[in-house]
Amino acid sequence: MPAANPLDGFTVDRTQIRTVGRDLQRPECILAEPDGTLWCADARGGVTRIAADGSQRFIGQRADERFAAGADDTAEALEAKLTTGTLPNGLAFAANGDILVSNFGTDLLEVMTRDGQTRTLYDRIDGLPIGKVNFVLRDSRDRIWLTVSTRVNPWTVAAARRVCDGYVAVVEHGRLRVVAEGFHFTNEVRLDAREEWLYIVETTGPCITRMRLDESNPAEVRLTDREVFGPAHLGGTPDGIAFDAHGNLWCTLIMVDRLVALTPEGELRTLLDDGDPEASANLVARFDAGTMRPEDMQKARGTIAPWMASVTFGGPDLRTVYLGSLLGTTIPYFRSPVPGLPMVHWRAAA
Template identity: 25%
Template sequence: MKNIMRKKETTMLDSTKIRIGLIGFLTLAAFDLVMAQKTQTKLIEEGLDFPEGPAFDQANNLWLVELKGGNLVRISDGKLERFATDGNPNGIAIDPNGLIWFCDAGQKSIRTYDPIIGVFETKATQVNDEELSMPNDLVFDSKGSLLFTCPGDSRKEPTGYVCALNKDGTVKKIADQMYFPNGLAFTNDGKSLIIAETYKHRLWKGEWDADKAEWREAKIWCEIGGPDGPGGPDGMAFDSNGNLYVAVYGTGQVRVVNTEGEVIDTLFMSGSNPTNCAFDPKNPKRLVITEAENGELVGVHLSTEEGKQFQI
């Protein structure tokens, strides 16, 4: 595998373009401050065909998907392996037994892959006797239920919904009438669920009842913003302090939201389309990010030093 962990300093635009674009709006000092805050990343892998859904297994192998390539991807000790799904995988969650669960937008299903025996299985294809609407992202709750988003074609009409697949195999909707529900994550205590509504550029937050698989008192929690064109908040991950890191597709940014729902910081990518992110459980200061425009997987090491949050 080429260019493993090659250090790569990235920014959204080169300094010449920024100087031209911002002249008249920023003083030179302000411009230099913007440039000083550019994010440094380490390239882990490149040449990926629309990467998404990074997740670490119990052995600290890093998994992700290639949505357009149709593959599950495992990176272990610097070696990349691909496992063809015959579908369009989009999002990964790994259970305590090491089973890889993923949304398959192409097959309109929730599927699993057992890396020990190399077998795929389909776990869910319907809700309320209707086929699932292009499942997108997924997460387990504290009781083992699997929550997943189904945006379908809900960019212009609020037809997207979110489901829970219970341990007994039943599937039910827990939210609906959304404009492209996408990434989702539980707060660290498992008591609240955050869902990204991509095409409204906002995050919803509600209480989660794991015993009854119910999302209660959901309300708009953060108007996180997005691009002028297609895109908005996508995949997300909480750090150990309760801050939420949200890949904002179309902006070239991962935005950091505090516990009050306020955007407090930003990481700048080299490409415009970050899709998702995950923290390394063995190194909680290491965040990995998938980026689709350049087909890259990158790592960022976060510092807790005041004023120097994002550094290699």
């Protein structure tokens, strides 16, 4: 008989939600370390480090002279991009503790030291500009998984028209290559505990897709057996995902501002609904009809983590859940009945 799911009967108690951080700008992605330190993307052009004692420091990106082979940018060109258009989005820790940055503004995969020195890792793939870089993830074999939402410019057109040109790429043996494509605005990705499946957010799907890792060729990993995991329509547009230790996949639905979970069997459970019911219903209806307008998006938001964009497990026991957002200025958090699945950097630190 399967073990009971720790999420059985659980919903987030709004009265128990607390916040950390202040005056943040677009804290979309959050990284947690075992010592209690948080790192969040910041629209001012860098990251904000929040120590366990609550003190915080903004660390702005600045161009470094060191560049990876194959990158077309010069230090001067990168400095210009960082000055005029940087927008750190997805973050991950490199093996040495530096921060990998999928930059939604510069359309680059970058690496930033903890004091802000930034260099380009990749700016092109198959001879073409990468596109609208969204998220980055490192696995236990030190491969870097990168998602690109679209190559359409402006990206807002691709999102509104549900263009299906998003893709997933991987950096393996020093080379960036496409491993899967044809997604509706690719967003966050996560690997399950055994790193057997890659779970892929299709924001305008609006669904979660998963693909099996084929490791039969040691020279390069492949993705196979593509399938939708859970409902084909999640009731809102998914953005961020994270696994807990039981195998539930937690997911934020941005703008309708709902936190849900997909059980290992793919059953959808609502854990927190902070959206405005009328605005959310209107947004989903217009999205489905292909008539969504900017004003529909602006009206649809909650108050806890407005435009809820990501979910991160942290705290000494990995039972503290942090919510990232696009319109928030602080980071809400609450306690979970189940710990999160330790990420690669967490396992290495432990």
